[in-house]
Amino acid sequence: MGLVALELERAGISTVALQLLHAAVAEVRPPRSLWVPLREGCALGSAGDPEYRRAVLEAAFEMLEDASLTAPALLEYVARG
Amino acid sequence: MIEPSASLRKLLRALQSRRLDDVPWAPLRRPLAECRLALVASSVCVVHGDAHEYPGVEVGDPTFREIGNDTDAGELLARSRAGDGAANFERNMALALDGLRATVAEGRLGELNHRHLTLCGPVAVTRDAIRRAAPQAADRLTADQVDVALLVPT
Numbered sequence: 001m002g003l004v005a006l007e008l009e010r011a012g013i014s015t016v017a018l019q020l021l022h023a024a025v026a027e028v029r030p031p032r033s034l035w036v037p038l039r040e041g042c043a044l045g046s047a048g049d050p051e052y053r054r055a056v057l058e059a060a061f062e063m064l065e066d067a068s069l070t071a072p073a074l075l076e077y078v079a080r081g
Numbered sequence: 082m083i084e085p086s087a088s089l090r091k092l093l094r095a096l097q098s099r100r101l102d103d104v105p106w107a108p109l110r111r112p113l114a115e116c117r118l119a120l121v122a123s124s125v126c127v128v129h130g131d132a133h134e135y136p137g138v139e140v141g142d143p144t145f146r147e148i149g150n151d152t153d154a155g156e157l158l159a160r161s162r163a164g165d166g167a168a169n170f171e172r173n174m175a176l177a178l179d180g181l182r183a184t185v186a187e188g189r190l191g192e193l194n195h196r197h198l199t200l201c202g203p204v205a206v207t208r209d210a211i212r213r214a215a216p217q218a219a220d221r222l223t224a225d226q227v228d229v230a231l232l233v234p235t
Binding site: 002004006017031061064 | 107177215
């Protein structure tokens with residue numbers, strides 16, 4: 001996925017990649033990565049938890065809007081109380 | 082901490098010699114509420130009446146599939162609940178579509194592209210992924226005048 005992100009950014013498309021694996025981020029270095037520390041297949045939580053899903057998407061959107069970030073940017077998703 | 086699978090470890094080893102020092106960076110060109118977003122998911126969604134098969138999952142398949150924005154997220158979730166191996170990958174696609182539609186309804190995001198892309202996740206065929214599949218994905222989304230892409234892993 002990180003390889004695709006690199007190509008999209010070269011084409012002028014802003015990207016943010018949800019990530020489950022730190023190792024992949026370190027090697028591929030996608031421009032914007034949001035690490036979501038959940039098990040595989042669950043980057044957006046469970047089907048019955050739309051609030052969590054919405055919160056992860058909002059965190060990803062905020063990365064896109066944050067003009068202070070520089071590539072490669074990696075943030076960890078932290079659930080908001 | 083999640084450990085990478087065998088296929089992903091193979092990919093990562095291949096990438097170590099290709100590590101880029103200059104990472105491309107495309108800043109947002111307009112407010113998110115005016116942006117068009119495409120989803121790129123490591124999924125193996127099969128829709129539009131195709132046979133329910135998942136070629137290449139085991140060894141890595143660098144080709145893309147297109148998922149229409151009108152795809153029923155409930156249908157994808159139902160397949161996922163069937164739990165037949167790779168079908169579970171469709172779960173993320175369904176949840177992402179569902180969540181993104183909500184952000185458009187709220188006005189937080191402008192709109193969703195008419196199509197989204199899926200691929201089979203970690204691809205062992207690194208050279209193919211870099212030289213063919215990834216640029217093809219970029220070409221398609223550029224032609225659609227997509228502003229933003231959200232990438233969701235399996």
